[in-house]
Amino acid sequence: MASETVPFCAAADWGTSSFRLWLLARDGTVLGEKRSREGMQSAVAAGGFAAVLETHLGALGAAPDLPVIVCGMAGAKQGWVEVPYVDAPAPFEAIAAGALPVPGVARDVRILPGVAQRDAARPDVMRGEETQIVGLGREGLVCLPGTHSKWAAVRAGRIEAFSTFMTGEVFALLAEQSILRHTVGADRDALAHAEAFGRGVEAGLNEPELLLNRLFALRAGPLLGLSEGAEAAARLSGLLIGSEIAGARSLLPGERSVVLVVSGPLADLYAAALEVAGFEVAKADADAAVRQGLLAAAECCFPIETETRS
Amino acid sequence: MASETVPFCAAADWGTSSFRLWLLARDGTVLGEKRSREGMQSAVAAGGFAAVLETHLGALGAAPDLPVIVCGMAGAKQGWVEVPYVDAPAPFEAIAAGALPVPGVARDVRILPGVAQRDAARPDVMRGEETQIVGLGREGLVCLPGTHSKWAAVRAGRIEAFSTFMTGEVFALLAEQSILRHTVGADRDALAHAEAFGRGVEAGLNEPELLLNRLFALRAGPLLGLSEGAEAAARLSGLLIGSEIAGARSLLPGERSVVLVVSGPLADLYAAALEVAGFEVAKADADAAVRQGLLAAAECCFPIETETRS
Incomplete structure (x- = not known):
């Protein structure tokens, strides 16, 4: 079966200091990609999230009505729209279901929630990594290294517990x-x-x-x-x-x-x-994991009523 | 018995960022004191260790032939005179015996060595704390908290092992x-x-x-x-x-x-x-510990041939 060539959605991983955007077909084929340092911090300074997003979508030739799914710090309190955390143990479906639409923009943009661990002994938060974990679709112990490394215990389609290390x-x-x-x-x-x-x-x-x-x-x-x-x-x-x-x-x-x-x-x-x-x-x-997670969330957020597969 | 009033020596704890100087009588009585931020780093910048020391000694009215005992980073490679470390397990006497005279100055100035732990698995160094430990004269576990906290195991008049924590x-x-x-x-x-x-x-x-x-x-x-x-x-x-x-x-x-x-x-x-x-x-x-340790070292470095105690 040939790869699809019609964009189903745009998908963005919008972190504190980085921005990654893909145009994705229904089957996950990457039809376009943009990366920049316009993370949450500089996007706020550069005149706003909507302007940054539309500039990159325009450069990729995205249709004006193409919906966009976003994960990461864009959903934080200091971000674009604050999206409340889903609490761990967090079922994958609850994460997609927790997405909020961005008000006041012409395009259908949804921002995914992060996950919170409301345990006074081990309080923790993530925003963005949960989407990688969903996209991964694996069980067991998952390690996502970085500035703030995250480890998660995943079982039965849920993020059961997780720990961040500085x-x-x-x-x-x-x-x-x-x-x-x-x-x-x-x-x-x-x-x-x-x-x-x-x-x-x-x-x-x-x-x-x-x-x-x-x-x-x-x-x-x-x-x-x-x-x-x-x-x-x-x-x-x-x-x-x-x-x-x-x-x-x-x-x-x-x-x-x-x-x-x-x-x-x-x-x-x-x-x-x-x-x-x-x-x-x-x-x-x-990258593959976060795209897969964003695509899975987009399928929930932007259901296709009548679909004709080629 | 009244405290003595005749200076026996001057004693300095000269660290990276601080300088403390005392005039001490033979029995340890403090006859004068100066403290400043002229540590190793600023002493080098301010025209040299000798100038800083003489200024403070002059202000305390010290005689030109009063000997001076020094501990701390003044004995480091980047200090006044590099004084080789004594290796742990370090007997207290070896520390005083390891002092080196400062060449090219009119006054008799001796700088005490630090202690090194030449263990590839637990390499460690101290300069200054060994003098506090000697002055303390206690056995067992000693903790010296700070920017770089030191812990030492002291037994039978020796610093047996030690560990620095950042x-x-x-x-x-x-x-x-x-x-x-x-x-x-x-x-x-x-x-x-x-x-x-x-x-x-x-x-x-x-x-x-x-x-x-x-x-x-x-x-x-x-x-x-x-x-x-x-x-x-x-x-x-x-x-x-x-x-x-x-x-x-x-x-x-x-x-x-x-x-x-x-x-x-x-x-x-x-x-x-x-x-x-x-x-x-x-x-x-x-402070009392380092003064006591400096005094003990001075007694070794500057022996009094004919002494009349009051």
Whole structure:
């Protein structure tokens, strides 16, 4: 069967600092794509979400009545339209059903909700990752690495529980603003120092209570000639990711496989760390997952009354 | 017996960002004191260590031949004279014996070494804290909180092992530069929110593997109305100190008492956290400890051939 060529909807993943837009056919075929740094923050500054969206839709030649489905921080309080969170355990259908239309625009634009974990001991929120998880359609332990890495336990078509780890943000702060900046150089390719990275992962996994100490050791080691400064970035990255995995595995104790949803250089890094931790890793492409999740939501939001499939 | 009034030596604790100088009698009586922000970094910029030292000694009316004993970062590679580390396990006498004279100055100035832990798995360094530990003259587990908290295991007149934790620096980075700055306000008085602080300590102690997750929860909790933003600084402080204690207690497993060497607001904070962790706490004044350690070193460095005690 040939791929479809008629746009069914436009789909946007609108984060804090990035914007991605696709024109999608009914079967998921990508008919057009735009990416920019016009995330929530700059979209607000640049004259509004509607203007940014229409500019990119125009450039893709989208019809004026093509509906648009959006996930991510565009639905946050500081975003375009605040869309209340769906509470975990969150059934996939409830996420699509929670979408809200954007008022005051000619086009039919719906923004998907995030998911909230209203547990006083483990409060957590996500906006955007839930759509990747829905699109993935997999069960078990799901890891979405990033500035704020998310781990989710998915069962029976529901996001049962999840945890966010500030791994990426803490790495950047330590590497660039702490005393470690004198040791951690510009070479951030942790996998070029795979052994040091692996030792960092093991230390983070096995003795997470020593994290704040091992950070200082990243400086003391090269100072005493006991380790290479060039390895410090790899060791730091390993330590933090190891600590993250140590914490995250308690979400589904005993589970030995993880679906790793990621694009770019973090894919290999997290895969290597998860293997050190003894996990069986299945990689999934983050872009494909979010498109699939947006498409599934669009099918709920924009039902086709009379459809003729070619 | 009356306190002595004749200066025996001047004693300086010269750190990265602070300078403290005392005129001390043979029995430890403080005959004069100066404090400034002219630490290693600004002393170098301000025309040199000798000029800074002589200015303050002159203001205290010190005789031109009064000897001076110095500890701290003045002995680092980037300091006044690099004084090689004494290796741990470090006997107290070896620290005084490792002092080096400053060449090219009229006055007899000796700078004490720091201590190095040349263990590839736990490399560590201290410069200044060893003098506090010597001055303390106590055995067991010693905690010196700060930007880089130090914990030492002291036995039979030796610093056997020690660990540095980047607790204070990580707190400042997270509170001021991370996404948590939107939650952690200017109110940093953790003990004004003692219950939240204590819960943070317990979380850090009992589940250190969740540190990077609990950081994010500091933001998610108030966002979901599950905790007070005003408590976030206390919770953050507790989390980090709890994690530090969880790691540090392995230095002397089974030890249930700690000597806490500290001045200022950290004293009560750490005492409270250590009590949550089940430690019996003995507080010692950091300034008194360093003066006592400098005096003990001065007695070795500047022996009095014929002494007449009053």
